Amino acid sequence: MANPVDVWAEPTLGENLARAGVTRRDFLAFCGALAGFFALGAGAPRASAEDIADKLAAVTKPNVVWLQLQECTGCMESTLRSGGTTVEEVVLRLLSVNYNELVMAAAGDGANKALADTNAEPHILVVNGSIPLKDDGIYCTIGGESAEEVLRTSAENATAILAVGACAVWGSVQASRPNPTGAVGVDAIIRDKPVINVAGCPPIGEVITATVAYLLMHDDVPKTDAESRPLFAYDQRIHDSCPRRAHFDAGQYVRSFDDEAARNGWCLYEVGCKGPSTFSACPVFQWNLHTSWPIGAGHPCIGCTEKDFFDRFTPFYQVLPNVRGFGVEATAEKIGWGLVGATVAGVAVHAGLTAIRHAASRKSEEGEPLHAFGDEPHGKAE
Secondary structure, three states: OOOHHHHOOOOEHHHHHHHOOOOHHHHHHHHHHHHHHHHHOOOOOOOOHHHHHHHHHOOEOOEEEEEEOEOOOHHHHHHHOOOHHHHHHHHHOOOEEEEEOOOOOOOOHHHHHHHHHHHOOOEEEEEEOEEEOHHHHOOOEEOOEEHHHHHHHHHOOEEEEEEEOHHHHHOHHHHOOOOOOOEEOHHHOOOOOOEEEEOOOOOOHHHHHHHHHHHHHHOOOOOEOOOOOEHHHHOOEHHHHOOOHHHHHOOOEOOOOOOHHHHOOOEOHHHOOOHHHOEOOHHHHOEOOOOEOOHHHOOOOOOOOOOOHHHHHOOOOOOOOOOOOOOOOOOHHHOOOOOOOOEEOOEEOOOOOOOHHHHHHHHHHHOOOOHHHOOOOOOOOO
């Protein structure tokens, strides 16, 4: 990876993009993608690609400390592999990432010095990984210091703190029962400053970079939901935008993997999909330059953007009728009943279902066609 300091030779981002040969047209394309992202949900001011480009072009180099604590590096990998513009336009040219263990060339004393020097100045702090508290934090140490000590020191002069990934948000799998290391999320340690939770295991790379871009554009943190997640990326349930939603409404469900319904792309709810209880932009932005996403690949959502998902949503491949829904929804089995077009806390609640869902479900179990939904006769599901 190129040295960010070498890339940033001029005072502002715009001047450095020009120096690097990036045309205004290419930069506007990048900013247009950001504009579309911010327009997707609530909590972000509407802005055109030109407005975003003007604001970002005027940004001066911000310093970044990117910690990787008790985690698997998956969140950083998601950022690096989300598309060419993410690393090139954001990580290198928008930010001076002075410390990141996964990608930095320095090691040992050189890495420790880079961390100490950057911590002494105002900086953006990005954290991957949970913080183990049991046994004096011996389960994750860096340079002889516990993860908690490293985090507290790095947070002292931080102007913004991003907890990126389920581990940093609440502890993730290592914090699930019985939580042998006493793992917690960043906001359980840092209580005197706001922590922005970019949830997911891992989050979509574009969600990470869009959150960073928002900080740089507005010099402020984005509006968040009750879990401190940016509203522009987490104000809609996966269920609301899922391309299989029509099959859910029609009572057309996959009953087992690779049955006829699965091959036809029917709803995955009855093989454990947690989309009705999960808030994320996965159906819209997907992964790897919009190549695919779990439900698109035939796998049910496991709810990884939700707090305590491993304890709340397992076993993953079973319907969990008592999973709490959002606001008006008592359980996943009662989604939408009698409440058409309701809105709770700014989140659009999907249209209510009627008794036809149960009738349709019985029909699909019997292998009978649902003519009202355009189905043709077919054999009984395997």
